[in-house]
Structure formats: structure tokens, C-alpha cells
Amino acid sequence: xxxxxxxxxxxxxxxxxxxxxxxxxxxxxxxxxxxxxxxxxxxxxxxxxxxxxxxxxxxxxxxxxxxxxxxxxxxxxxxxxxxxxxxxxxxxxxxxxxxxxxxxxxxxxxxxxxxxxx
Ligand SMILES: [Ca+2]
Ligand SMILES: [Ca+2]
Numbered sequence: 001x002x003x004x005x006x007x008x009x010x011x012x013x014x015x016x017x018x019x020x021x022x023x024x025x026x027x028x029x030x031x032x033x034x035x036x037x038x039x040x041x042x043x044x045x046x047x048x049x050x051x052x053x054x055x056x057x058x059x060x061x062x063x064x065x066x067x068x069x070x071x072x073x074x075x076x077x078x079x080x081x082x083x084x085x086x087x088x089x090x091x092x093x094x095x096x097x098x099x100x101x102x103x104x105x106x107x108x109x110x111x112x113x114x115x116x117x118x
Contacts, residue, residue: 027080027117031072035104042068047116050088069113075102084112 033039040056052069059065077099086092
């Protein structure tokens with residue numbers, strides 16, 4: 001039985017059906033918490049509508065655990081493009097980055113909340 005609306009991609013990779021979310025790409029994006037590729041990191045191989053669901057680090061009570069929304073400060077893009085959105089669900093200001101090493105995201109420092117890979 002399929003538990004959720006999106007079955008594991010390994011069962012659907014041969015399907016011609018392509019959804020906006022979860023579309024297979026050859027793009028890999030690595031986000032870093034700090035500039036110059038420092039701090040915690042997280043790797044994406046598909047679009048993510050809400051970085052606020054991706055845990056960055058556990059914190060002891062009474063502090064709230066940290067998540068990846070508004071945290072990325074540097075980035076590596078391999079193979080394709082990534083579009084940043086300032087708000088979840090691909091909303092708000094946006095900017096597309098091509099392949100490369102971005103040691104300092106400048107105006108996008110601590111701002112991105114959803115990403116679309118293409
Ligand atoms: Ca940061
Ligand atoms: Ca944001």
C-alpha cells in the first residue's frame with residue numbers, strides 16, 4: 001500500500017508523468033549555513049517548497065530547533081540551475097543561479113525559503 005500522495009521516486013522514475021514538485025533533474029544544490037561554505041550544510045537533488053521543514057540543528061530546551069529557512073549564506077550548484085524564492089511555496093522575490101561556487105550569497109544571505117531545481 002502507498003502511504004502518501006507521492007510514492008518513492010524509485011518506483012516512478014520510468015514514468016513519463018512529470019510533476020512540478022519532485023521533478024527529476026541532474027541538478028545538485030548544497031546550501032551552507034555560513035559564508036565561505038562554513039557551518040552546517042544540506043544537499044538537495046530536487047525542488048523543495050519549504051526549507052522550514054528541513055532541520056538544520058537540534059537545540060537544547062528551551063531553545064527552538066533550527067531549520068533551513070532564512071539560513072543559507074553560501075552555496076554550490078552542480079549541473080543545472082536553482083531558483084531561490086524569498087518565501088515558502090515558490091513565492092516572493094526570486095533569483096536564478098547557474099552552476100558555480102557562491103561563497104557569499106550577498107542580498108540573498110539568510111533569505112531563501114524555497115528552492116526550485118531545473
Ligand atoms: Ca546564514
Ligand atoms: Ca525567507
